Amino acid sequence: MSDQALAGIRRLFVERYEDLKERLTRYLGSADLAGDAMHDTWLRLAQTESIGVVQSQQSYLFRAALNAAADRRRNDARHLSVAEIDSLLDVADEAPTPEQIVLARSELEAFKAMLAQLPARRRTIFLAARLHNIPRQVIADRLGVSRRLVAKELLLAHKAFVERLKEMKG
Missing domain, CATH: 1.10.1740 (Rna Polymerase Sigma Factor; Chain: A)
Structure with a gap:
């Protein structure tokens, strides 16, 4: 059935x-x-x-x-x-393009050249403060200088970098 x-x-x-x-x-x-x-x-x-x-x-x-x-x-x-x-x-490729790599390398080389042009103490203070993030008082104590001098050297280093960048772009 x-x-x-x-x-x-x-x-x-x-x-x-x-x-x-x-x-x-x-x-x-x-x-x-x-x-x-x-x-x-x-x-x-x-x-x-x-x-x-x-x-x-x-x-x-x-x-x-x-x-x-x-x-x-x-x-x-x-x-x-x-x-x-x-x-x-449709995921964007976040890897840098060859042009970006060349530009970054060029900028790094320019930065190294600018860094090499700084006076030794200024370069030491800049690297300690910006690269290693060491407090200004600690830098002053290590170098046997005042905290105010450390601040002044950092300011001068920044000004030197800004001027050099203006020259490169202009």
């Missing part, structure tokens, strides 16, 4: 395909999802070997199509959309 019921449901699916798809489209609000659900329903019916007692074949088909649509929605929710994949692939 179940083979006859299954054959009847398959026949009804083919005969009433357009009506079922239209009803499913209205219910789901998407013709694409309804079409996919109808396809999945047919595949399920083709793979099914037997079914139990069915009260209403039309209700059975509609419920099977709704279940297929729900399964498709769950499956689609697990996967990234094409737009999401594209946005993930």
Whole structure:
């Protein structure tokens, strides 16, 4: 009896395909999802070997199509959309370009040259304060000078760098 019921449901699916798809489209609000659900329903019916007692074949088909649509929605929710994949692939390369590398090396060499032109004490104070982040009082104590002199040497070093940068850009 179940083979006859299954054959009847398959026949009804083919005969009433357009009506079922239209009803499913209205219910789901998407013709694409309804079409996919109808396809999945047919595949399920083709793979099914037997079914139990069915009260209403039309209700059975509609419920099977709704279940297929729900399964498709769950499956689609697990996967990234094409737009999401594209946005993930559109990641800016943060590595410097060859031009940026050359420019940075050039600027570093210019900085080293400017640093070499500073008087020894000024260079020592500048490197201690800016590179090693040593407090001014500690620098003054190490060099045996006043804190005010350390501040003055830092100011002069900064002015020298600013002037040299203006010359390079101008």
